[in-house]
Structures are given as structure tokens and as C-alpha cells.
Amino acid sequence: MKIVQLITHMNEVGGAQVHVRDLSKQLAYDGHLVTIISGGDNIIAEDLLLEGVTYTHSEFLIRNINVFRDVLAFFEIRKILKKVQPDIVAIHSSKAGIVGRLACWSTRIPCVFTAHGWAFTEGVEKKKQLVYRQIEKCAGKLSKKVITVCDQDRNLALRHQVLMPEKVITIHNGVLDTKNAALKKDNSEVVTIIMVARFEKPKQQLELLEALLHIKELNWHMIFVGDGNLKQESAQFVQDNYLGNKVTFLGSHSNVSELLSAADLFVLTSEWEGLPLSILEAMAHRLPIIASNVGGIKEAVRDSENGFLIQDNLSELLSRLIENELLRKQMGEKSREIYEASFTFEKMYAKTIATYKNLIVSGDNL
Structure with missing residues (x-):
């Protein structure tokens, strides 16, 4: 498969960025062609750099809402996608989730959006919850499939009618095991x-x-x-x-x-x-x-x-x-x-790649 991973930025290490890094590394290892498109500053955090993966910078994609730059980002990402011609686009983080789904819809490229926590979740300021909920409802109409990383987020989207039940699935986050994970800790009074x-x-x-x-x-x-x-x-x-x-x-x-x-x-x-x-x-x-x-x-x-x-x-x-x-x-x-x-990486990866393949087989993004 030729896969694009689209994320708002890769400037610093966070949960979504680590998810994209580890997923892209395994995809490339398995022989898939992976391109990561990211906005923000035109730098990639050292811990997020991978061999065998193509990095493309979006000049106009930024985290904060900016209508002028967001429109430019839409056309810019649309142009990049037409050039790369991926089989599927996997989109991560809220801003990329909006702009990316619009770009994929306009080019009829299958896409899946992973919500690493909703911008309208409980705890966020009430006015922001309302705004982001309405934005996600609009984007949801363009979505064929959305992945939530926990059942709580899936239920939240359904409760607020952001997505239809058939459009949203839970694939729990998973992390790589490490050689240190099984080590016993030294005895210490502190x-x-x-x-x-x-x-x-x-x-x-x-x-x-x-x-x-x-x-x-x-x-x-x-x-x-x-x-x-x-x-x-x-x-x-x-x-x-x-x-x-x-x-x-x-x-x-x-x-x-x-x-x-x-x-x-x-x-x-x-x-x-x-x-x-x-x-x-x-x-x-x-x-x-x-x-x-x-x-x-x-x-x-x-x-x-x-x-x-x-x-x-x-x-x-x-x-x-x-x-x-x-x-x-x-x-x-x-x-x-x-x-x-x-919560192993292997379980998460298997479910994620199966979702990619199902979307590609099912056809366009409408």
C-alpha cells in the first residue's frame, strides 16, 4: 500500500506523534510506502525521525484556527495528495482531521481519521466544546471511518451525535514493549x-x-x-x-x-x-x-x-x-x-492495518 499519515505537527513528541512514528515505522518495515505530511514549524523532532519514510511539510497547516491559513492548507494538502496518489490517508489530530478530511473528500481518496481525544471532551471550556462539537459534526458527514483510541471517546461522539455508529470504531492505543519492561527494580528505601x-x-x-x-x-x-x-x-x-x-x-x-x-x-x-x-x-x-x-x-x-x-x-x-x-x-x-x-502495539497495529485495507477495498471516500 501507498499510505499518507497526515498530522498537524511533528515538532515535538506527544502521544499522537509517537503513534504516527511507531505506526509508520512498522508499515515501512512491512514494505508499505509511507509519507508523513505535517505542518507547524518545518522541523521534525529528532525522536520522531525514521529511515525509509518520506517527510513532507505543509506550510499553512497550523494548530490554531485561522480561516485564511486553513483554506490555504486545504489547497496545499490537496495538491500534495494528488502528487503522491496514496491508496489511503490516515489523519491524526484535530486540525489535520478537519482540513485533511476535506482534502480527501475533494480528491475521492479513502481516509480514516484517528481521534486521539476529542477537542470537545469533558474538561475543555464549555464554549470551546460547543464550537468544536459543531465542527466535528460537519467533518463527520465527510468521514467514512473514524477511529477512537478508547471506548469513552466513541461513546462521547455517539452521545453528541457527532458520528453515526457505523462510522466510528474503537482501536485501543497500544505501545511497543521494550527490553527494559521486564527488568526488576533495584530495592531502595526511596x-x-x-x-x-x-x-x-x-x-x-x-x-x-x-x-x-x-x-x-x-x-x-x-x-x-x-x-x-x-x-x-x-x-x-x-x-x-x-x-x-x-x-x-x-x-x-x-x-x-x-x-x-x-x-x-x-x-x-x-x-x-x-x-x-x-x-x-x-x-x-x-x-x-x-x-x-x-x-x-x-x-x-x-x-x-x-x-x-x-x-x-x-x-x-x-x-x-x-x-x-x-x-x-x-x-x-x-x-x-x-x-x-x-494494549500491545501488535494488537493495535493489526486492527489498524485491517481498517486501512477494508477502506481501500470499499472504494472512494464518499
């Missing part, structure tokens, strides 16, 4: 807590720091992996509350797997999510999880089995796992069991 997420509004690292401040007398060390606009706010909180010896900010890191293999507990305090890859990666590394009960997280984190879902009791949950090594290990083993059963 419990290493890790959070892997960009420092932006949905992730709420400050909420985690506030919870840790209440239990600062316990034996823990917090590691934050990621960069972003709100990082300085968290760093200032650490300084103001004399937590510098208990909190480390690593910024972006090229080997998150190594960090996860050395950790004891994974935490994610998001305000909204789809089904974050970071949680699945932590589960593959046999980590217990504490996470917000938003989006599709509860489909991976089974409360009181492989971790806890936060219910205004974050400090209490942290204390329970910091002070109970046996419980951490039991929940960590359950995380690995759930990962192997439902």
Missing part, C-alpha cells in the same frame, strides 16, 4: 514517582506537587519528564516550598523507558485525556498507576487493581502506595497483565 507529560494546561503537574507537599515527610522522590509553558510555575512552587531535594525536573528525555524501569510509581493528573500512551508505557514496565478519572483512562487503570483513580484524594492515594511496597508490586504485576492482554 520510592521513585514519575510523571511523563508536557507542562501544559491539561496535565496539572502543580496539583501533584500540592498533594506531595502534604506528605513531604514520607520517603519519596518525584521525577517530572517533559517541557512546556507551565514548567516554570511548577519549578517556582518547588523552590517556594523547599522541595528541591525531593523533586527533579528532567525536561525532555530520549530514553523514557530507562526512567520507567527505575521508577516505583507512575502518576498522571490530567484535566482531560483520550487514552494516554504514557500510562500504557508505565503499565508495560510493571508500574502501579495513580491517574485522573478522565477520558479512557479507566479502560486501562482498573481502580484498586493496577492502581487508583483520583477522587479528590491524591495525597491519600500517594501515601498508600509509597508506604506499601507489597501493594506496589502486586498492582505493578496487574498492570503488566492488563497491558499484555489489551
